[in-house]
Amino acid sequence: MTAPSTTEPRCPLRYRLRQLIAPPRIPQTGDLLHWRERLLWVIQITALGLGLVSILLLVSLVIERGLWTLLVVDLVAYSGLVILLIRREWRYEIRAGLFLVLGYAVSLSVLFTLGPLSGGPAWLFAVAVISAVLLGIRAGLAAIGLNTIALAIVAWLIGLGYYPEARPLIDSWPRGLTAGFNYIFLNALVALAVPVLLRGLQSTVDREKATTSAMEREKARLEHEVAIRRQAQAALEDSEKRYRLLADNLSDNIWTWDLATSRFSYISPSVQTMWGYTPEEGLGLSLADFLTPSSLDKTLTVLAGELARKGTGLDPERSRTLELEGRRQDGSLIWIEVSVRFLRDDNGVPKGMLGVTRDITARKAAEQKLKRLEEQLVQAQKMEAVGTLAGGIAHDFNNILQVLTGCLNLTLPRIEPDRPERKYLTQMEEAVERAGELIRRLLVFSRREDYRFRPVDLGRVITNATAMLERTIPKMVRLETRLVDDLRAVNGDPGQLEQVFLNLGTNARDAMPRGGRLTIEAENVTLTDSPVDAGADLGPGEYVLLTVTDTGQGMDPETEAHIFEPFFSTKEVGRGTGLGLSTVYAIVQNHHGVINCDSRIGRGATFRIHLPALEVTAAELGVEAGEETAFPGGQETVLLVDDEQTVLDTAREILEQHGYHPLTAGSGEEALAVYGARGDEIAAVVLDLEMPGMGGAACLEHLRRIDPRVRVIIASGHAPVSATNGDAAALDYLAKPYRLGRLVSKVREVLDRNDD
Numbered sequence: 015m016t017a018p019s020t021t022e023p024r025c026p027l028r029y030r031l032r033q034l035i036a037p038p039r040i041p042q043t044g045d046l047l048h049w050r051e052r053l054l055w056v057i058q059i060t061a062l063g064l065g066l067v068s069i070l071l072l073v074s075l076v077i078e079r080g081l082w083t084l085l086v087v088d089l090v091a092y093s094g095l096v097i098l099l100i101r102r103e104w105r106y107e108i109r110a111g112l113f114l115v116l117g118y119a120v121s122l123s124v125l126f127t128l129g130p131l132s133g134g135p136a137w138l139f140a141v142a143v144i145s146a147v148l149l150g151i152r153a154g155l156a157a158i159g160l161n162t163i164a165l166a167i168v169a170w171l172i173g174l175g176y177y178p179e180a181r182p183l184i185d186s187w188p189r190g191l192t193a194g195f196n197y198i199f200l201n202a203l204v205a206l207a208v209p210v211l212l213r214g215l216q217s218t219v220d221r222e223k224a225t226t227s228a229m230e231r232e233k234a235r236l237e238h239e240v241a242i243r244r245q246a247q248a249a250l251e252d253s254e255k256r257y258r259l260l261a262d263n264l265s266d267n268i269w270t271w272d273l274a275t276s277r278f279s280y281i282s283p284s285v286q287t288m289w290g291y292t293p294e295e296g297l298g299l300s301l302a303d304f305l306t307p308s309s310l311d312k313t314l315t316v317l318a319g320e321l322a323r324k325g326t327g328l329d330p331e332r333s334r335t336l337e338l339e340g341r342r343q344d345g346s347l348i349w350i351e352v353s354v355r356f357l358r359d360d361n362g363v364p365k366g367m368l369g370v371t372r373d374i375t376a377r378k379a380a381e382q383k384l385k386r387l388e389e390q391l392v393q394a395q396k397m398e399a400v401g402t403l404a405g406g407i408a409h410d411f412n413n414i415l416q417v418l419t420g421c422l423n424l425t426l427p428r429i430e431p432d433r434p435e436r437k438y439l440t441q442m443e444e445a446v447e448r449a450g451e452l453i454r455r456l457l458v459f460s461r462r463e464d465y466r467f468r469p470v471d472l473g474r475v476i477t478n479a480t481a482m483l484e485r486t487i488p489k490m491v492r493l494e495t496r497l498v499d500d501l502r503a504v505n506g507d508p509g510q511l512e513q514v515f516l517n518l519g520t521n522a523r524d525a526m527p528r529g530g531r532l533t534i535e536a537e538n539v540t541l542t543d544s545p546v547d548a549g550a551d552l553g554p555g556e557y558v559l560l561t562v563t564d565t566g567q568g569m570d571p572e573t574e575a576h577i578f579e580p581f582f583s584t585k586e587v588g589r590g591t592g593l594g595l596s597t598v599y600a601i602v603q604n605h606h607g608v609i610n611c612d613s614r615i616g617r618g619a620t621f622r623i624h625l626p627a628l629e630v631t632a633a634e635l636g637v638e639a640g641e642e643t644a645f646p647g648g649q650e651t652v653l654l655v656d657d658e659q660t661v662l663d664t665a666r667e668i669l670e671q672h673g674y675h676p677l678t679a680g681s682g683e684e685a686l687a688v689y690g691a692r693g694d695e696i697a698a699v700v701l702d703l704e705m706p707g708m709g710g711a712a713c714l715e716h717l718r719r720i721d722p723r724v725r726v727i728i729a730s731g732h733a734p735v736s737a738t739n740g741d742a743a744a745l746d747y748l749a750k751p752y753r754l755g756r757l758v759s760k761v762r763e764v765l766d767r768n769d770d
Contacts, residue, residue: 049212050148054110057144058099065092087123091116110148114157117141122164129177130168138164139201146205147212154205162198269296271367276300279366288350288373290343306347309338313352320356321364337374349378412730412750413658418442419751420664469503469628470511472536472558479515480534487519490529497536502558502627510601517598518562518621525566525619535561538627552608552624560623569613577611647672647758650697650765654678655685655713656729657705665700668754674761681705682713686720693721698764700757701744703730714744725764729757 069088094116098109121141125134138161146154171177267289268282281296289296289304302310316334335353342348351374357366422443429436480495487493504511515534522532539559541552569577578599602609602623613619652674654665659680666676677696679685682705689696699717703710710730717724726744729752745767748760 050110051106054106054113054148057148058095058113061095062092062099065095081127084123084127087119091120107149114141114145114148114153117144118157118160125164125168126171129179130165130172131177131179135165135197139197139204142201142205143208146209150213151206151209154202154209158198158202158205161201165197265373267371269369269371271369273364273366288342288348288371289340304340306339306341309340312336313338348373349375413656413661416751417658417660417664420661420668420754424664424667424754467505467507469630470506470508471501471503472511472560472625473497473501475508475511476515476534476536479512479519482516483519483523483532487523487532488529491523491526492529492531493519494531494533495535496533498538500538500631501536502538502556503630504558504605504625504627506605506625511605514598514601514623515562517595521595522562522564522566522619525564525568530565530618533561533563535559535563539624541624556627557624558627560625562621562623563618565618568615568617568619569611570615574611574613578609647674648762648765649673649675651675651677651692651695652761653685653688653696653699655680655682655699655705655710656702657681658702661702664754665757668758669761672758682708682710682716685713686716689717689720689724693724696724698725698727698761700727700729700748700761703728725767727760727764 065088069085069092073085094112098104098113101109117137118141121134121137124132124137128134142154142157142161145157168177264282265284265287267284268280269278269285270280271277272279277300278297281293283293285296286292291299301313305313313336316336320334333353333355335351338350338352340348340350351372352369353372354367354369356364357368359365422439426436426439426443429439476495476497480493484493519532519534526532537559539557540555541557542554577595579596598621599609602625605625607623607625609621609623611619611621652669654662654669654676655678656662656665657680662678662680666678669676677688677692679688685699685701686708689699701710701714701717705713708716710728714726714728717726727746727748728744729748730750745764746760748757
């Protein structure tokens, strides 16, 4: 046999019985509902015990007089009482109401079965009182009403001859009415007095509880206030200690000023670090001993305004912050930030000041540096806008120039040298070349110019540039160069760097109309920090410093602030485009360098350029191979791809004149179709990049897929890096606008190049 479970009782019946008659688990709230619940349980338990006795006694009456109806009602009522004890989860009002219904059923059964001289009236009396106690005055009034109706029915039945033993009760109507009225009156008196008394007692208890609760809250509040005051006292003592510790060790200078004596009444020890005075010396000094004259005037103006203002006490919302220039004991100047609050008497008159002084010299220097950086950012944004414009118009403009160049190249050889038309056409050719140069300068800003970076000997670049400048600048301008022997190489584009010196030299020439001296210097420098005049942050490292100095007219600060802006020029109309110095600025930026200018009216101008240096020197680079300039014609087939028909016509004609067999295509799709059909006989492809539809770059990729050994020459105003570098790049690049002779030479050069 299995052992009984420890969670179940040994005698389930006794356990269930104990649970049945056990008092309800009601929270000890002390309110009226709590006691009514307890009272209902007491009445139910009493009725449960006495009802069993009543049923046993009733059995004898049933045997003697056959009162089966009364027995059935009692049994039903007793069963209902047991159910109510079991179903304690029902709401109190439901259980109390059902209990009273059962009581009324038993009372009326006894009254109408045994007559008015039995216990029926007493049952009705008790049920009415219990109704008032359990459910309140309204239930009591309803019970009294039911009792009145029941007595009236009994009196009527007596009048009809029922209950003959009770006939003497109503032998006269006044006597019957008096008896009935007295019964109802006593019933109402008891039934209504008890709930009124209970409600009054509950109100008294509630008031006492409220008073006790209020007293407890007040006691807790007082204890909390006492604790807060003790904490505040302790915090005040700690605060005084911390204040003294902070005031004695803080780098900011804390002080108080007495307006009556115009002297400091307190000054923290940091005055010695900030100003060079001891605290004792500081107490004897005036504001004039600390501030420069202009800052002193500013301070006295603010002080006069506060003296005219009314207020009381130390106004925490009224604080003045001033940035002033001060003079230390050793005479050096510092920038300070002073935060001041004014102490006032009861009449609102200022009597003193409480202030904190902070040294902001480093912050002011940083703000000035930030301002320079912001100006540089604005400059870069302006150039970016010009670059966007340049990139947008370069293709169309270069195509127009290419048409003009091609037509001129084809027309000039057919005109006799002594004819006047040749002079005009030559001037047109020069104008086209200047327009092409203008476009190339604009493309510098868009960073779409073809930069070909490699280690560069700046000495050779400067030598080439000075050779060109000597042919263009007047003889009264003396050109000097000063280069160190071990000048380091830089990573750059020689042509672009040469353009920097040419533009700076041309600019200096125009600034010296009566002659002067132009000096170009180059030296190696090692930077551990960014130079103050660099205008931007330069990381520590090795640099080449290029300096271009002239003895010209110089510039005022307003002009100097705008010299690197695109289209800004001080020259008269027709003598400059305003792109010379802005082009220099863009080239230097593209070479990861920094350029700045220092100029004064009548003292000329000095441009300094810092470029990152390579590990090798210029002497270690060796001599660069020269470039051939002429190639003979040929008989190969060349595919020309361009969306401008005039460009195709001029290029086809010049190639035909030199023996080639040109094919043309007006788009990338058409070029692929032609190459797919006649690729075996095509020796080279001259491809424009900017075309509608597929475009040149995509066409180049497809050509490489068809024939990895295809020879492609990019002919465009600008070429992206992807088109001129990498495994899938073109073999060469021809910048528009180009002379037709240059096209012939480039084609021959590419055709004669070895495949490996």
